[in-house]
Each structure stands twice: as structure tokens, then as C-alpha cells.
Amino acid sequence: MEVEAAIAAHAPAGFPVRNRIFARSINGVVTNFIWNLYLDHLFLIITQIGTVGTVISARQDSTFDGRTTFTTAVVLGKREDPGLELASRQLVEVIGAAGHNKPITLCLGLKGTSPALVKELVAAVREDNVWS
Amino acid sequence: MDRLGDLADGLPGGREAADEPGPQPAALAPSCSPRVSPSARQRNFSITTHDAVLHFQILDLGRQYFVWVSAVGPKLGNLTLAIKSPADAAPSVASLLPGAPAVGEGPAMAQRLAMKLGKPVICSCNMPPNAPLLQAVAERRLIQELQLMEQEAQGATGQPAGGEAVAAPPAALTAGGSG
Numbered sequence: 001m002e003v004e005a006a007i008a009a010h011a012p013a014g015f016p017v018r019n020r021i022f023a024r025s026i027n028g029v030v031t032n033f034i035w036n037l038y039l040d041h042l043f044l045i046i047t048q049i050g051t052v053g054t055v056i057s058a059r060q061d062s063t064f065d066g067r068t069t070f071t072t073a074v075v076l077g078k079r080e081d082p083g084l085e086l087a088s089r090q091l092v093e094v095i096g097a098a099g100h101n102k103p104i105t106l107c108l109g110l111k112g113t114s115p116a117l118v119k120e121l122v123a124a125v126r127e128d129n130v131w132s
Numbered sequence: 133m134d135r136l137g138d139l140a141d142g143l144p145g146g147r148e149a150a151d152e153p154g155p156q157p158a159a160l161a162p163s164c165s166p167r168v169s170p171s172a173r174q175r176n177f178s179i180t181t182h183d184a185v186l187h188f189q190i191l192d193l194g195r196q197y198f199v200w201v202s203a204v205g206p207k208l209g210n211l212t213l214a215i216k217s218p219a220d221a222a223p224s225v226a227s228l229l230p231g232a233p234a235v236g237e238g239p240a241m242a243q244r245l246a247m248k249l250g251k252p253v254i255c256s257c258n259m260p261p262n263a264p265l266l267q268a269v270a271e272r273r274l275i276q277e278l279q280l281m282e283q284e285a286q287g288a289t290g291q292p293a294g295g296e297a298v299a300a301p302p303a304a305l306t307a308g309g310s311g
Contacts, residue, residue: 015176016187016206023170024163031165032172034191036200041208047172050194052254055213057230075228076213105211105228109193123163 022128026120029111035130042100042130045107046091046121053109054078058092060101070096070104083113090122098131175281179273183263186270192281196251199242199278201270202258210234214242215252223247228254237267244271249278 018037023030026048034045045052054077058070070092078084088106095104110117174191184203191198200208211228223246227234242255259267 012176012178015178017176017189017200019174019176019189021170021172021174023168023172024165025168026165030168030171032170032193034170034172034174034193036189036208038206038208043208043211045172045191045193045198047193050171051196051252052193052198055228057228073230075230076226105208119161120163120165123161124165126160127163128167 018130020128020130022124024120024124026117026124031110031121031124033124033128037130041102042095042104043107044091044095044104044125045109046125047107047109048111049109051109052076052107054081054084054107056084056088056106056108058088058104058106060096060103068096068101072106075105081113083118084108084110086115087113087118087121090118091125094122094126095129098126098129100131173281173285175277177277181266181269183266184260186266186273188270188274188277190274190277190281192285194285196254197245197249197278198254198256199245199274200256200258201274202256203260203263203266203270204258207258208256209258210236210238211254211256212239212242213252213254214239214246216246216250223252236261241267241271241274245274245278248275249282 020035022033029048031048036043047053055075056072057075058072060068060070062068072088072092087108091106092104172191172193174189176189178185178187187202189200210232212225212234213228214223214225216223223243225234225239225242237259238255238257241257242253245255246253
């Protein structure tokens with residue numbers, strides 16, 4: 001099936017970077033999820049607008065009581081946008097929960113950031129990712 | 133998450149108890165959005181020169197490109213955005229990795245690619261220092277593949293590229309005149 005072929009890994013056998021591309025139709029908008037996993041970094045682009053949109057950097061910290069959390073910072077684009085902050089925090093949390101502990105560059109090119117959209121993004125990232 | 137904390141405040145154990153695993157929160161609900169065919173296209177390939185193996189990634193997002201090239205393995209050592217601005221003939225460059233300044237060959241290559249394509253380019257260039265020939269081979273191959281992908285994209289949508297002069301097809305003549 002066409003869609004399954006599109007979801008399949010795009011890298012030729014032996015290509016050193018793990019790359020997956022998925023897409024969902026969220027409220028009728030095609031939303032691309034492009035995953036690139038390097039040895040030292042995860043580069044994830046989620047876009048509805050054909051560009052990287054807002055670029056967010058996330059680094060893992062250890063808290064004093066032994067837990068790990070991520071700190072996020074906007075590198076390029078809208079700062080202090082609560083919808084984007086919510087989206088990036090939750091997405092980074094899901095990625096951390098999957099066991100990833102290297103730096104993350106998360107790009108969000110979204111047409112809006114409603115809580116409903118964020119919920120769909122988080123679920124999509126949990127279900128289809130570079131480790132699944 | 134904050135709401136959970138607020139609720140837990142009134143319970144024995146307080147906020148600490150909110151950290152214990154409890155009933156599945158709404159955040160773990162499955163997605164109800166159908167999977168569709170992606171509109172972004174990525175090409176990954178490697179070439180072997182007599183010096184080194186070069187790995188390439190080219191991602192066409194539609195209105196921007198991401199390009200990764202490495203002769204030193206699967207690392208993302210730097211990340212530079214080159215984007216045209218009305219203020220300058222040359223595209224402006226900015227590093228997208230905190231703590232990694234926009235130095236080295238990456239920014240210059242990002243600029244050249246952005247000028248050639250007429251679209252913003254995010255570029256990660258991971259080459260050994262003092263290897264200008266290898267750098268040139270990599271850049272030439274990138275430009276070839278990028279132009280090919282741009283042509284394919286134009287063919288699919290029928291729209292002209294941003295940076296290269298394309299002769300506009302003659303307007304169709306209609307009997308009634310244009311409205």
C-alpha cells in the first residue's frame with residue numbers, strides 16, 4: 001500500500017543515520033513528522049507549513065533527587081508562546097520516556113497550537129517514531 | 133500536570149503523591165488522526181571517494197531544505213540556517229545549535245546553497261578540517277541532487293523555483309477577454 005511504503009524507512013541499507021518519515025492528517029491538515037537520529041543528537045521536524053517553523057533546543061538535566069528532566073529553549077522563532085511551550089515540553093517528555101537522553105532539536109512548523117492538536121502530536125510521536 | 137498537583141494538594145501525601153503512577157492520564161490516549169502519505173521528501177545516500185566515504189541527507193520540506201553531509205560518521209556537529217533577507221544580497225546565516233557558533237565551512241556552504249536554490253537552507257556540514265577538495269566534491273554533489281529534487285518538485289506542482297529564472301508559459305488566449 002502507498003501509505004505503508006511512505007512510512008517505511010527511507011534510508012538505504014547500511015546508511016548510518018536512522019531516518020523515518022511519517023504523516024498524519026490532523027483536523028484535515030497534513031502533518032509531517034521527520035525523524036533523524038544521529039549518534040549525538042535527535043533532530044525531529046513536525047511541520048504543516050513546509051518550513052521548520054520554530055526551532056527549539058532541548059537538553060537533558062539531572063535534578064538533585066536523581067530524576068532527569070529536559071530544559072527547552074527557543075533558538076529561532078516565537079518565544080514565550082504558551083501553546084508552543086506546552087507542545088515542546090510534552091513532546092520532549094514523550095521522547096525522554098522512550099529512553100532518549102541525547103540533545104534534541106525539535107522544529108515545530110504548525111498552523112496553531114490548540115491543546116487538541118498538541119494531544120494528537122504527542123500521541124503520534126508516541127506511536128510512530130524512530131525507535132518503533 | 134499542574135492540575136494533578138493541585139488536586140493532590142488536598143489529599144494525604146500532598147503533591148508528592150501525585151508523582152506515583154495512577155490511572156492513565158489523558159496524555160496517553162491513542163491518536164485518532166489517520167496516517168497519510170507524507171508531503172516532505174528525504175533522500176539519503178553515500179558516495180565513496182578515494183579519500184573517504186561521504187554520507188548525504190537531503191530533506192525537501194516544501195518551502196525549505198535541510199541538508200546534512202558528513203565524512204566523519206553519523207553526527208550532527210553543527211546546524212546552520214541560511215535565509216535571504218531584504219537587507220543583504222547574500223543570505224544571512226545563524227547557528228541553530230546553542231553553544232555552537234556559526235563558524236567553519238557549514239555557514240558558507242549554507243549560504244551558497246540558499247542562493248542557488250532561492251529557498252532557505254538548514255545545513256549540517258561535518259567534514260574534516262583542511263580538506264578543501266573533499267569539501268568541494270561534497271558541495272558539488274549536493275547541488276546536483278538539490279537541483280534534481282527541485283526540478284522534480286516543480287514538475288509535481290507546476291510552479292517555478294524561487295531563485296532561478298524560468299520562462300513563463302504564454303497565457304492562454306480566451307475569446308471573451310480576461311475578467
